[in-house]
Amino acid sequence: MTSTDAPPDAATLADRVEQFLAEHDPETSEPAEFLRARFAAGLAWVHYPAGLGGLGAANGLQTAVDAAFAEAGAPENRPRLNVIGLGMAAPTILRFGTDAQHQRWLPSLWTGEDIWCQLFSEPGAGSDLAGLATSAVRDGDDWVVNGQKVWTSMAHHARWGILVARTDPQAPKHRGLSYFVVDMHAPGVEVRGLRQITGEAEFNEVFLTDVRIPDDQRLGEVGQGWAVAQYTLMNERVAIGGGTVPRESGAVGPLATRWREHPEAHTPGLHDRMLRLWVQTEAARLTAERLGQQQAAGQPGPEGSGVKITYARLNQECSSLELELRGEDGLRYPDYSERRPEVEDYASRDAQWRYLRFRANSIEGGTSEILRNVVAERVLGLPAEARADKDVPWKDLPR
Amino acid sequence: MTSTDAPPDAATLADRVEQFLAEHDPETSEPAEFLRARFAAGLAWVHYPAGLGGLGAANGLQTAVDAAFAEAGAPENRPRLNVIGLGMAAPTILRFGTDAQHQRWLPSLWTGEDIWCQLFSEPGAGSDLAGLATSAVRDGDDWVVNGQKVWTSMAHHARWGILVARTDPQAPKHRGLSYFVVDMHAPGVEVRGLRQITGEAEFNEVFLTDVRIPDDQRLGEVGQGWAVAQYTLMNERVAIGGGTVPRESGAVGPLATRWREHPEAHTPGLHDRMLRLWVQTEAARLTAERLGQQQAAGQPGPEGSGVKITYARLNQECSSLELELRGEDGLRYPDYSERRPEVEDYASRDAQWRYLRFRANSIEGGTSEILRNVVAERVLGLPAEARADKDVPWKDLPR
């Protein structure tokens, strides 16, 4: 298997998977060994280049490969724990990294041996990410980093983090940033769980105190951090699927179930709200499906922002009504003690927990307010908000 | 009765009314004569100065005087037809007019012999009144006026109009305006009915073409028109009353009546809307009452803007639901032919007419959007909207 071959088609890939499985019995292989071998065979992410876990295949052929491995009972690479690594860090490393950086980070990232996290948001820089204040100052071959990051998923599991820091406070805000990979085990990196209103600590704060990052852990040029970060965030967008989304999926599901199972709680007013939310959810479902069809047809529409605004609202309103339907039980709460959940399973939780957790849906990953700006400006062509922060040195901005 | 007397109190006023009525029998007097005599006696608006229809009495004593005259069957001074004259023009003339202007306009204004209208709004200057474009150019002792005004109530009845026009297009917008009284019978004044979405023409457009206004019909200094106009508009504010507002007054009244009389139209969803609107209307009623109590207690609150926003919305939502309750009949309309109503009587009209007419409630007299700005900026102290029109010559502004 060499890198000079023509890109493999689906049939070729199926053959290679079969051959690989014949050579590596999922039953008997040590999982880490198996995953390393799969990476080496180019069957990790087949659209990546040969030598970096792929075979240069066309996009869209991965699904069948993954399905074949799953069917054979092959070990998994911790995809939910390493969602930041696989979804955001890897494509950024591939796009902006040097050969040495590719070799250094991609194999253990894909196998799940190293979990990654993302050090972007700060207490003072949320919607306005480019206003971030964490500083990186050059000192010989290193950068010395100081600052505080927040909303960092998986930081307590992570070996590596992707970091945006300010390397030139004299430059306008978007132009003074650089992008690094930070060793989360390095001295000066402190990870603290960030307790949220549900009682749990799903996210982290990361404090960076005189953390030294060698310059060979920089991705992209000095001062180009904003462009690199934009590429990372572009990969954050939730893929809205082809295929049929089930009716009554999402927050309306447990609401409708409770409605059916508890006729004693029915009132005319609540019935009207129930039906409105059902209709709105069905409308949102069909909208998401239509968006998926557009994307599949090569007509990417701007509906994604609208879908996110809508789901956030429906999650909030459905869980609020569901809580209300519970009556007295809606005043109880399972457990506010501080815990660290691994992966959230919304469906198994009480309506009260969902009501609280879903408040964040209209904030995380782009607030509904920012998304309305996006729709108004990019879709409807309305003038952008006046801003005075684009050509001013970052250090002179009001904060 | 001389102007050097001390201001009369309520008892004195009652005596004077009694004396006046003894001398002028409402039964037998010619109405215009009666009204002129009442003006001369200072019993027209008793808080106005002596000689101008008043006696310099304290505010608040007028109500009893009016009641006494009404009880005696005294002729009326066309208060609904001359609402602009009595409510807005008269206080402005009193405040900014010369003695000659007082004598010239106030008597026939108060008696209703001359109806007044207000020429402020323009097609290009609605919320942004100070952007108006009607020009007044000095020519000898006259001003020559050209432009177009709109939303002019009563213009087709009016003998006089209060007019704001631009006398200096080189000045910033608020500083280039002057305020005039225009003879509505002068050459070049053309009044056209402005048909609205109900089919009726309740308002007018007024076209001004080379209309000559003598300089002695100017109120206030040249360039001070904005301040004079602000004074006029301050008097526009609907007085929100002392006394108890009846429950179910306003648009919820006919809605509730229809609900009670047509149980066959009830559904759970409509019931919920009915009850929500009833609660909101009752809340708005109590809010208006509380505002009236505050004003009566000398604590004028800023709640007026909120009351107007709320009534506009409730009028619209109540009439929409009432229309919906009518079912098939809600698809019929009494008459779209162009007519000129004298004074609108909302209660006697169909829900469909009300639905249409009430759309204007959130536009006329200050849009709900402008009122939200007012609340946000003046009550909550949030920053004003950025604007670039304050220090620029009016002629250079984008339009």
Place this chain on the structure above:
Amino acid sequence: MTVTTPETGDLLYSDVEEDLRASVRALVEKQAPWDAVLRRTDTDDSVDTELWARLTREIGVAGLAVPEERGGAGASWREAAVVAEELGRAVAPVPFLGTVVATAVLLGTGEDELLAAVAAGERTAVLAVGATRGAGRPLPVTVERQGAGDLLAGAVTAVVDAVTADVLLVPVEGGIAVVEADGDGVTRTTVESFDMTRRLTDIAFDGAPARVVTGGDTGKALRVGAAILASEQLGLAERCLADTVAYLRERHQFGRQLASYQALKHRLADLWVAITQARATARYAARCAADDTADLPVAAAVAAAHGADVALLAAEEALQLHGGIGFTWEHPAHLFLKRARADALLLGSADHHRSVLADLVDLPA
């Protein structure tokens, strides 16, 4: 109950549909611009019969869902829905909605001669039921029979698109009575209507000769009508949004484009989001009608409930954001407002459609 998820099918517009849209739009923009539509509302000539003639004869809009072998174009309700979008965008005063419902009825009967004539635009037919009758409601019975021939007696009020109809299809016990609209014993009275771009008709029958036929499914026809109406509402809402965006970009107050004020931007963004949903629900309902799937009742109810709310929101926002000018007769905003408000009652209100859904998806009161 387990909720099942029917296959969604294609929610996009095909090239054929886009071509059809372009043809309809070009014709309507030329023949019935808004000022012409407005002027017509002040006349007794409330239907644009010339536009209707060209729509049916040049483009064939009345026969889209009729098979070729029965005299139609052999397309489907999907394509008819695209036509409805364009006619809604223009509040065009033509009897398309009535024709849709009548065609859906006739497709179930053996009345192929009449069906072909309707499909060709040679005759227009309408189902004689009150405008607010939603799918699933009991239909008014207005017939008496005598001897050899059937003679109708009774009345139907507020019928859509009957002003210029040639044939009335009257639901009666045992079937559908086919009646000549200009025949003996039929009195039509045009109603001063809230929406003057689609005037209603009160119809009285007093011994009107009729022929009763079987096979027509009025309930299903009204569901198809509700599905197509949702596309009309979509087109209307899109027009309102587009007009409002254009106006706010052009109009300045306080030295700034109105379009630059964030509170207005967010309202328009929310409206745009709602319209994307109306598009998806209308497309799905049209697809269910086209393929006659078992989910049509749900799809039509969702599309009708959502479409009514969105069109009314769009028209009300358009009026408000146009300010004073939108309140004048000589501006089109009121044409859309009145159509949207009337459409929200036509074939059943949003409230009615939600109560229908309660039964269909097992969410009882």
Place this chain on the structure above:
Amino acid sequence: MTVTTPETGDLLYSDVEEDLRASVRALVEKQAPWDAVLRRTDTDDSVDTELWARLTREIGVAGLAVPEERGGAGASWREAAVVAEELGRAVAPVPFLGTVVATAVLLGTGEDELLAAVAAGERTAVLAVGATRGAGRPLPVTVERQGAGDLLAGAVTAVVDAVTADVLLVPVEGGIAVVEADGDGVTRTTVESFDMTRRLTDIAFDGAPARVVTGGDTGKALRVGAAILASEQLGLAERCLADTVAYLRERHQFGRQLASYQALKHRLADLWVAITQARATARYAARCAADDTADLPVAAAVAAAHGADVALLAAEEALQLHGGIGFTWEHPAHLFLKRARADALLLGSADHHRSVLADLVDLPA
């Protein structure tokens, strides 16, 4: 039916009320700032008994509506409502609401010794009904009688403010059973509550000795409770608005104060308008409670329905507009959100109060 308009009465705050407000606010700000309230939610010591002691003994908040001759301050429910505003503003963990309802019950009985002790803050009493029981709903019966003494059996769940209560007032057939909360046969279990600033209690009775007294009107007491709760909701909503305004003025994004964005300004303006209405409805309900007018049922239902909606809107907007920081445990936004969401079920939901109104003002389903 003819709708009549009761005399509204005074909706303003008197100087005495403003003085009372200042006293309560000063004490609460010193004794129970939000971070102390937050820390307490993580402990088993969920009620701030020291604050309650000072509120009752130094200011006399528990005896405001009790006549002087029965050991109270001889003020009225109007003044109690002002206290509720301040306690709502601070989500203060003290048993004021429970005390209000219990006092309203006791005022109808001859239990003057207990009433005086409650008014003085020497004992706390609570009506043992489920938290969501609205005025007018049937009360749970949880008693059995035996021989000479009455012994209670049964259970009441989710009782408000019973954590530190000394005396339980249990509605039973024929009256109110007065029970020592720490007595034999009473088991109280503190509930992990959605709103940890007001934890609920499940109470089981197993042969608990009781004394049944008559004259207490639980329905009216719960209506008084709903009226006072509306003032708590008002105070909470005002606090949420004030905190949000302050935060948006201070926080910059994209080089501008968040407070300068018009979409946010308009939302806050709408919230302010809603709060002015909540103030008017709460004041009117308090006035009707104070003067025991015939309109109390309407006034309490309007105030409770409106107050619940406004407080929840205010708390949800506050959380949203604070962005990420508001989602963290170490910020007070969630304290207000949880209180508002719980309050919207306490003593009956807004939906319940609207359905009560339907009967009261003749707007039947």
